[in-house]
Amino acid sequence: GQNIDQPTEMTATEGAIVQINCTYQTSGFNGLFWYQQHAGEAPTFLSYNVLDGLEEKGRFSSFLSRSKGYSYLLLKELQMKDSASYLCVSVDSNYQLIWGAGTKLIIKP
């Protein structure tokens, strides 16, 4: 079956760095998204990886290893506004989105 695994909740300190891991098992692979979702709002796009490696975009970076079925989202210089849920989403061979349950990130002062 198709499956996405990511931690349910993580806590980090303002100004620190946090890494949110995601492992996936999908039938075929057409990339992996990371989305940020604040409570009560629609998710917003953070990153898309389809090739192996690290892609850096400001304070956020995303890494993909297709051979390991693994991705992570790295958040640096954490700010209080980064408190949100982070969704790992894999795209299968039919372009269906396989959504993880999300990781709730709590930032403490």
Add this chain to the structure above:
Amino acid sequence: GAVVSQHPSRVICKSGTSVKIECRSLDFQATTMFWYRQFPKKSLMLMATSNEGSKATYEQGVEKDKFLINHASLTLSTLTVTSAHPEDSSFYICSARGTGGDTEAFFGQGTRLTVV
């Protein structure tokens, strides 16, 4: 979590015809529904936000007359692609959010539209 049902999952239509996609919240009342479009190897783009009983709010660049959104009840929103063209071929996904200020949104499984 809550369930959002999107139908159909796949549809093929001829150029010039219209296609309707349904998004239903099965076990909660969705006051707000979001419609997204995804292009291959690109990000999911928000098309419009609809609140039950009122007109949808479209994102910049989305044609209102081409992508008709109706949110007539608390459990159903529809997206109609009118006079479809091959460039409208894409993956459309909806999400629904319930009542309350801090409720999360739940996603449908998406509709793969191919216009030939």
